[in-house]
Amino acid sequence: MPLRLEIKRKLAQRSERVKSVDLHPTEPWILASLYSGSVCIWDYQTQTMAKSFEVTELPVRSAKFIARKQWVVAGADDMFIRVYNYNTMDKVKVFEAHTDYIRCVAVHPTLPYVLSSSDDMLIKLWDWEKGWMCTQIFEGHTHYVMQVTFNPKDTNTFASASLDRTIKIWNLGSPDPNFTLDAHFKGVNCVDYFTGGDRPYLITGSDDHTAKVWDYQTKSCVQTLEGHTHNVSTVCFHPELPIIITGSEDGTVRIWHATTYRLENTLNYGLERVWAVGYSRGSRRVVIGYDEGTIMIKLGREVPVASMDSSGKIIWAKHNEIQTVNIKTVGADYEVTDGERLPLAVKELGSCDLYPQSLKHNRNGRFVVVCGDGEYIIYTALAWRNRSFGSALEVVWSSEGEYAVRESTSRIKIFSKNFQEKRSIRPTFSAERIFGGALLAMCSNDFICFYDWAECRLIRRIDVNVKNLYWADSGDLLTIASDSSFYILKYNGDIVSSYLESGNSGDEQGVEDAFEMLHEINERVRTGIWVGDCFIYNNASGRLNYCVGGEVTTMFHLDRPMYLLGYLASQSRVYLIDKEFNVMGYTLLLSLIEYKTLVMRGDLDRASDVLQSIPKEHHNSVARFLESRGMPDDALKVATDPNYKFDLAVQLERLDIAKEIAVEVQSESKWKQLGKLAMSTGKLDMAEECLSQAMDLSGLLLIYSALGDAEGIAKLASLAKEQGKNNVAFLCLFLLGKLEDCLQLLVDSNRIPEAALMARSYLPSKVSEIVAIWKKDLIKVNPKAAESLADPEEYSNLFEDWQVALAVESNTTQNRGSYLPAEEYPIHAEKLNVNLVEAFKNMQVDEAGFPLENGDLGHEACFQVSDEIGEEDGQEAVEVVANESTDGDVLVNGNNGDEEYVLTPRG
Numbered sequence: 001m002p003l004r005l006e007i008k009r010k011l012a013q014r015s016e017r018v019k020s021v022d023l024h025p026t027e028p029w030i031l032a033s034l035y036s037g038s039v040c041i042w043d044y045q046t047q048t049m050a051k052s053f054e055v056t057e058l059p060v061r062s063a064k065f066i067a068r069k070q071w072v073v074a075g076a077d078d079m080f081i082r083v084y085n086y087n088t089m090d091k092v093k094v095f096e097a098h099t100d101y102i103r104c105v106a107v108h109p110t111l112p113y114v115l116s117s118s119d120d121m122l123i124k125l126w127d128w129e130k131g132w133m134c135t136q137i138f139e140g141h142t143h144y145v146m147q148v149t150f151n152p153k154d155t156n157t158f159a160s161a162s163l164d165r166t167i168k169i170w171n172l173g174s175p176d177p178n179f180t181l182d183a184h185f186k187g188v189n190c191v192d193y194f195t196g197g198d199r200p201y202l203i204t205g206s207d208d209h210t211a212k213v214w215d216y217q218t219k220s221c222v223q224t225l226e227g228h229t230h231n232v233s234t235v236c237f238h239p240e241l242p243i244i245i246t247g248s249e250d251g252t253v254r255i256w257h258a259t260t261y262r263l264e265n266t267l268n269y270g271l272e273r274v275w276a277v278g279y280s281r282g283s284r285r286v287v288i289g290y291d292e293g294t295i296m297i298k299l300g301r302e303v304p305v306a307s308m309d310s311s312g313k314i315i316w317a318k319h320n321e322i323q324t325v326n327i328k329t330v331g332a333d334y335e336v337t338d339g340e341r342l343p344l345a346v347k348e349l350g351s352c353d354l355y356p357q358s359l360k361h362n363r364n365g366r367f368v369v370v371c372g373d374g375e376y377i378i379y380t381a382l383a384w385r386n387r388s389f390g391s392a393l394e395v396v397w398s399s400e401g402e403y404a405v406r407e408s409t410s411r412i413k414i415f416s417k418n419f420q421e422k423r424s425i426r427p428t429f430s431a432e433r434i435f436g437g438a439l440l441a442m443c444s445n446d447f448i449c450f451y452d453w454a455e456c457r458l459i460r461r462i463d464v465n466v467k468n469l470y471w472a473d474s475g476d477l478l479t480i481a482s483d484s485s486f487y488i489l490k491y492n493g494d495i496v497s498s499y500l501e502s503g504n505s506g507d508e509q510g511v512e513d514a515f516e517m518l519h520e521i522n523e524r525v526r527t528g529i530w531v532g533d534c535f536i537y538n539n540a541s542g543r544l545n546y547c548v549g550g551e552v553t554t555m556f557h558l559d560r561p562m563y564l565l566g567y568l569a570s571q572s573r574v575y576l577i578d579k580e581f582n583v584m585g586y587t588l589l590l591s592l593i594e595y596k597t598l599v600m601r602g603d604l605d606r607a608s609d610v611l612q613s614i615p616k617e618h619h620n621s622v623a624r625f626l627e628s629r630g631m632p633d634d635a636l637k638v639a640t641d642p643n644y645k646f647d648l649a650v651q652l653e654r655l656d657i658a659k660e661i662a663v664e665v666q667s668e669s670k671w672k673q674l675g676k677l678a679m680s681t682g683k684l685d686m687a688e689e690c691l692s693q694a695m696d697l698s699g700l701l702l703i704y705s706a707l708g709d710a711e712g713i714a715k716l717a718s719l720a721k722e723q724g725k726n727n728v729a730f731l732c733l734f735l736l737g738k739l740e741d742c743l744q745l746l747v748d749s750n751r752i753p754e755a756a757l758m759a760r761s762y763l764p765s766k767v768s769e770i771v772a773i774w775k776k777d778l779i780k781v782n783p784k785a786a787e788s789l790a791d792p793e794e795y796s797n798l799f800e801d802w803q804v805a806l807a808v809e810s811n812t813t814q815n816r817g818s819y820l821p822a823e824e825y826p827i828h829a830e831k832l833n834v835n836l837v838e839a840f841k842n843m844q845v846d847e848a849g850f851p852l853e854n855g856d857l858g859h860e861a862c863f864q865v866s867d868e869i870g871e872e873d874g875q876e877a878v879e880v881v882a883n884e885s886t887d888g889d890v891l892v893n894g895n896n897g898d899e900e901y902v903l904t905p906r907g
Contacts, residue, residue, distance in 0.1 A: 018289030309365030396436030
């Protein structure tokens with residue numbers, strides 16, 4: 001049976017002929033050396049060229065990363081080896097290495113050595129810590145030496161392939177080969193060592209169109225791989241998968257099973273001849289170099305083959321080796337941090353006769369089923385003894401210990417707990433996957449069908465494209481995961497039982513009420529498990545979430561792809577594993593899950609009892625859950641975080657609680673927020689206190705001005721001055737009628753032009769003084785402009801209605817210190833936009849002395865007539881008619897006479 005490896009193309013870049021490729025061990029980089037003489041570094045994540053080196057005008061036949069030095073080493077047809085720093089792009093070293101084309105360079109995995117092989121039939125060893133000195137020459141081949149490679153299991157030895165049809169095995173420090181294999185009928189182009197397990201194998205590729213697997217201990221040929229129709233140019237044992245990869249000048253890449261040697265797949269991307277294949281340990285990526293470019297593929301999925309039982313014992317497969325660890329062996333004295341790799345002691349459990357692609361415990365953890373190579377084997381979990389085996393594409397367990405085997409898309413078999421076949425099923429559709437649990441599920445590409453385990457009767461068909469299926473232990477909750485979302489369903493087992501017992505055969509859709517859809521969540525599930533009524537999963541965005549009653553809560557953010565193993569209630573921790581088999585735990589309280597479940601069910605009394613067992617540090621999580629359920633009052637009672645509790649109190653307008661928190665925290669933003677809320681709810685005393693604490697001067701100005709609180713505005717003016725808030729201070733002084741102070745504030749703030757304009761409008765008697773200051777300041781910048789400023793004492797004719805303005809100022813000064821109460825605002829609202837000068841010139845007043853139409857000169861608009869004068873006395877005349885008041889004074893009362901008077905204030 002085939003391996004069924006999923007093959008995805010991850011990068012395709014056209015270029016000149018590619019002669020060698022290499023993968024960086026940590027960066028997302030592909031190194032390609034070209035026949036045109038350059039070396040490129042492609043970034044396979046961004047699909048762009050990251051760096052490029054113009055090496056020579058002749059072909060560069062081999063280039064490798066030296067990651068520990070941040071170098072690239074390249075050998076070319078000009079017989080030179082060049083070394084570059086790929087970070088700085090600097091050339092580290094250039095030296096002539098051979099007397100003919102350099103075919104290959106190989107980097108020692110730990111020592112500072114580089115091997116080079118050449119058409120001069122020599123192999124040379126270079127030591128970069130000795131200035132790239134040639135420390136040894138290996139002679140013996142009688143034709144071009146096409147490739148050299150170190151043995152990963154014994155890095156003191158290496159193999160060389162030559163067109164003299166031989167493979168030679170050498171030891172560093174010895175001039176003569178250990179032995180020679182007469183490998184092929186024609187020249188040998190390539191050689192690679194087997195990296196996994198204990199087999200002492202290497203593989204060679206030749207111009208005789210074959211690849212051969214050799215046992216270098218017995219020096220015998222184990223297998224000949226036939227099928228290519230042209231020279232085999234590159235070969236490799238994949239370091240992570242049980243496959244051999246061969247590339248040929250026939251344009252194809254062939255993938256062979258490393259154990260059975262059967263052909264698994266043939267790849268042809270139409271880029272002409274294949275020259276090189278590159279790989280990296282710990283990765284399933286493979287790079288292929290062609291005549292016309294570079295292709296990178298990813299083989300299989302990187303999900304670790306691992307399973308955990310309910311007691312915390314984990315079994316995993318590394319290649320064919322089976323290992324076990326026990327989470328409970330981590331001592332109680334070791335403080336486990338969330339997300340920290342657990343220091344687990346790995347034990348060898350045994351080996352597997354097939355290559356494991358999946359591994360899963362049954363419900364009680366006694367047995368483990370391993371699938372791979374189209375077969376399955378069931379082992380005892382403790383002793384790793386074979387209990388059953390057979391052909392299978394996949395095997396799934398039932399909740400009761402039975403299991404189902406999918407032999408093909410058209411045959412499924414069900415076995416009892418005693419490993420005896422009970423039933424064979426031929427579904428009416430192509431069964432692409434099966435799932436176990438409370439029911440047996442079979443999937444096509446477009447729908448899923450559920451069957452009971454006992455008689456395989458159809459329970460329900462659901463039209464959905466299923467990626468994975470997760471059952472709760474109770475058997476009444478189910479998650480169906482698709483490519484873009486997941487659905488939580490309730491299984492109504494009683495309804496199904498009643499329906500089947502009544503003798504109904506059902507229709508092609510099954511029992512209509514078998515499932516009830518509870519929730520749909522638009523997230524992609526990577527892996528998931530049920531803990532009680534809580535579904536825990538990690539998504540494609542790297543978040544570890546749990547879902548209770550349709551409400552999703554993020555537990556942690558994961559920094560790399562991880563896969564859920566299970567949950568240990570005794571430790572209140574959920575465990576995950578990454579592709580390097582590192583196990584990490586994250587805290588998730590069972591009591592927290594139980595509480596949320598009870599709230600969702602409406603059982604608040606029991607939920608309240610459970611709340612007592614939840615540690616205080618988790619109460620905020622509870623509070624946020626309650627808030628999301630529309631229970632902010634309960635959330636406020638539970639919350640412990642002051643910031644969150646304050647937000648809830650503000651939301652509920654519980655100002656007393658919010659004030660207590662503000663006093664405790666002493667946060668300016670909180671005082672301001674609370675002050676605005678108190679103002680909006682009419683609690684002005686609290687608002688004033690809060691805004692004072694927050695030093696929100698603008699808010700205080702709003703309150704005091706709205707209340708007509710002159711004393712408050714006076715205090716605010718002083719405070720604003722101290723705080724340097726000149727705009728607020730100015731407004732306060734202006735509201736108080738302290739115009740002289742306003743003027744001085746503008747001068748002190750160096751806003752002299754504005755001071756001059758204000759004096760012209762409100763204090764004309766101060767204009768001359770301000771103009772003098774303005775001139776003094778302006779002359780430093782522009783003497784001509786300073787000279788052009790006019791002083792009304794010298795040029796009164798330039799200032800319209802100047803004498804009237806002085807008179808208005810003189811007669812209104814006494815009223816600036818009196819403040820009308822706020823309740824009289826409606827009486828005076830229409831008099832806000834008065835032009836006092838025009839009102840004075842066109843005076844008509846009511847009985848109380850207020851202008852009737854053209855403005856208001858103050859509460860007591862009374863003037864006494866003194867000397868008669870004419871315009872010839874140098875003063876602007878004002879026409880009035882004098883009338884005597886009750887106390888004998890003459891009052892201004894109109895403008896219909898011919899006499900001219902100078903007006904002065906009443907005594």
